[in-house]
Amino acid sequence: MPMADWLRGGRNRDKVREDAAQWVKCPSCGEVLYRPDLSANLDVCARCSHHFRMRAHDRILSLVDGDFEEIARGVLPADPLSWSDKKSYPQKLAADAAKSGIDEAVICGFGSIGGQQLALGVMDFHFRGGTMGSVVGERLTRLIEAATERGLPCVLFTASGGARMEEGMLALMQMAKTTAAVVRLKASGQPFITVLTDPTTGGVSASFAFQADVILAERNAMIGFAGRRVIEQTIRQRLPDRFQTAEFLLERGHIDAVLERPNVKPMLERLLGYARAGRLRRERAELSA
Amino acid sequence: MNPLLEREKGLLELERRIDDLRSANEGQRIDMSAEIASLESKYRQLLAEVFGSLSPWEKVHMARHPRRPTTLDYIAGLDAFDEMHGDRMFRDDPAIVGGFARLGGHAILVIGQQRGRDMKENLARNFGMSTPEGYRKGERLAQLAERFNLPLVTFVDTKGADPGILSEEHAQSEAIAASLEVFAALRVPTVCVVIGEGGSGGALALAIADRVLMLEHSVYSVASPEGCAAILWGDASKADEAAAHLKLTAADLRGFGIVDEVIPEPLGGAHRDAAATVTRVLDRVGGVLDLLESFSLAELLDARYEKYRRLGSWRDSVAGTDGVT
Numbered sequence: 001m002p003m004a005d006w007l008r009g010g011r012n013r014d015k016v017r018e019d020a021a022q023w024v025k026c027p028s029c030g031e032v033l034y035r036p037d038l039s040a041n042l043d044v045c046a047r048c049s050h051h052f053r054m055r056a057h058d059r060i061l062s063l064v065d066g067d068f069e070e071i072a073r074g075v076l077p078a079d080p081l082s083w084s085d086k087k088s089y090p091q092k093l094a095a096d097a098a099k100s101g102i103d104e105a106v107i108c109g110f111g112s113i114g115g116q117q118l119a120l121g122v123m124d125f126h127f128r129g130g131t132m133g134s135v136v137g138e139r140l141t142r143l144i145e146a147a148t149e150r151g152l153p154c155v156l157f158t159a160s161g162g163a164r165m166e167e168g169m170l171a172l173m174q175m176a177k178t179t180a181a182v183v184r185l186k187a188s189g190q191p192f193i194t195v196l197t198d199p200t201t202g203g204v205s206a207s208f209a210f211q212a213d214v215i216l217a218e219r220n221a222m223i224g225f226a227g228r229r230v231i232e233q234t235i236r237q238r239l240p241d242r243f244q245t246a247e248f249l250l251e252r253g254h255i256d257a258v259l260e261r262p263n264v265k266p267m268l269e270r271l272l273g274y275a276r277a278g279r280l281r282r283e284r285a286e287l288s289a
Numbered sequence: 290m291n292p293l294l295e296r297e298k299g300l301l302e303l304e305r306r307i308d309d310l311r312s313a314n315e316g317q318r319i320d321m322s323a324e325i326a327s328l329e330s331k332y333r334q335l336l337a338e339v340f341g342s343l344s345p346w347e348k349v350h351m352a353r354h355p356r357r358p359t360t361l362d363y364i365a366g367l368d369a370f371d372e373m374h375g376d377r378m379f380r381d382d383p384a385i386v387g388g389f390a391r392l393g394g395h396a397i398l399v400i401g402q403q404r405g406r407d408m409k410e411n412l413a414r415n416f417g418m419s420t421p422e423g424y425r426k427g428e429r430l431a432q433l434a435e436r437f438n439l440p441l442v443t444f445v446d447t448k449g450a451d452p453g454i455l456s457e458e459h460a461q462s463e464a465i466a467a468s469l470e471v472f473a474a475l476r477v478p479t480v481c482v483v484i485g486e487g488g489s490g491g492a493l494a495l496a497i498a499d500r501v502l503m504l505e506h507s508v509y510s511v512a513s514p515e516g517c518a519a520i521l522w523g524d525a526s527k528a529d530e531a532a533a534h535l536k537l538t539a540a541d542l543r544g545f546g547i548v549d550e551v552i553p554e555p556l557g558g559a560h561r562d563a564a565a566t567v568t569r570v571l572d573r574v575g576g577v578l579d580l581l582e583s584f585s586l587a588e589l590l591d592a593r594y595e596k597y598r599r600l601g602s603w604r605d606s607v608a609g610t611d612g613v614t
Contacts, residue, residue, distance in 0.1 A: 170545060170602055175493060179497070226456075226457065230452050
């Protein structure tokens with residue numbers, strides 16, 4: 001770049017910064033990856049298969065056939081506790097929104113996977129660590145209720161540090177609210193499937209994540225109730241590395257399957273296919289009765 | 290050391306002196322009743338000073354007070370109790386107790402979280418922190434209530450679910466998640482009383498109910514103040530600050546619609562007149578059970594769904610229907 005351009009300032013410097021942002025270092029193997037290549041590979045490191053935490057929009061784009069009808073988009077956070085520590089809660093929300101490009105930690109809506117309609121909710125760790133406050137609870141509850149009404153299976157991708165402290169008990173109550181909706185969905189005969197991604201803990205793991213009929217997990221995802229640090233402080237010793245990984249949970253019998261990310265969509269297609277077979281079988285029985 | 294114990298020392302000293310004077314006064318020719326009355330007035334004044342207005346952090350200590358009545362104290366006040374044990378799979382978790390019981394005219398099923406009243410019992414009961422086996426025992430007993438068609442009463446008193454290695458290996462998340470499902474759908478009337486500390490998901494697992502009552506100085510929180518301070522600021526010693534932020538008092542939660550009714554405590558806290566507290570709580574539970582019997586099951590289930598459905602606080606920028614409780 002000619003020095004005159006450099007001195008002219010801002011725009012070019014932004015360009016340099018943009019170029020630098022095109023390269024990402026894999027935290028697992030250290031490989032430097034070109035961002036567009038990484039995205040094309042579903043945010044999986046081409047060298048070591050490390051699964052980066054995926055953004056909700058990218059996840060939805062990678063899963064659904066065509067259109068995605070987003071619901072509850074207008075449900076936005078309030079500040080019921082007037083919370084303020086180093087920053088106020090609205091300031092924290094605004095900072096995360098600017099950084100992540102999303103306005104809350106879950107995106108919900110309707111679409112199809114492999115031609116099969118479903119209700120789909122995807123959590124995003126990049127907004128407040130995927131924590132569940134009133135908005136996450138309300139959006140998910142509207143989705144689950146709509147799935148029940150429309151007679152569609154419901155698939156949720158989880159990524160969460162648990163309940164959101166800044167909304168206090170109202171955050172905890174979202175566990176009860178989503179649970180009540182899940183109970184009605186299951187009673188209506190619609191299948192409920194969760195895909196646990198890194199990390200899934202606390203109030204999310206202890207509610208809808210583990211209430212599903214089928215529970216899948218992405219490889220090496222950290223999944224547990226108590227945080228690792230809390231357990232280590234309690235027992236005063238270091239936990240083995242594999243503790244609370246998806247693979248560990250599979251061995252212990254807590255989840256149905258651990259999948260590499262590219263295999264998640266095909267598995268969902270097959271599961272939705274089994275569910276459809278069961279539905280057709282029921283309809284046939286009702287016809288002949 | 291619970292800081293409230295320290296502050297109660299002056300009170301206990303006064304109590305002792307009043308008692309001494311009273312017994313000395315009996316059969317004496319010199320009447321000391323004026324002096325007794327003056328000490329008693331001083332005692333009431335001190336009591337009001339110490340306990341008149343408690344900060345949220347002081348309420349946390351009140352909720353954890355070693356002499357505060359526990360689940361077994363309330364159970365002892367019931368008209369009958371037949372304890373049932375175990376999760377049918379692995380273990381009988383002593384941090385949760387439950388069984389069939391009678392309260393006035395009601396045959397009920399009762400389940401409660403039991404912390405220890407001294408160190409020995411705390412070690413046996415894991416400080417009231419349930420393992421997955423405890424929650425599975427709770428689930429089983431809740432379903433037993435449904436099988437016998439009896440109303441269910443739960444007592445909540447826990448710092449939280451046990452955060453140990455074995456609890457993770459035995460699927461603590463699944464145990465709590467399943468318990469929430471059972472309580473949300475239970476086809477009998479349900480009443481929950483928060484009698485001490487309601488710690489996070491470990492408390493909620495027994496706390497979805499048609500009516501949630503809470504003792505005046507109990508606390509109920511999304512995380513323990515220590516846990517919240519550690520999560521947000523990496524410093525558990527800022528727990529007092531976290532307690533002030535979290536809106537964890539009975540009055541706060543009544544305001545949010547999370548708690549339906551606050552039960553007053555004697556001045557100085559439930560432990561200062563445990564017998565009266567137990568009676569008052571059980572009376573209220575009986576009254577609520579009477580009330581719930583006037584609804585059909587369908588009405589109860591719909592109302593329970595709607596109650597939790599409404600909880601939360603958000604702006605709705607599209608429909609213009611802000612959801613604020």
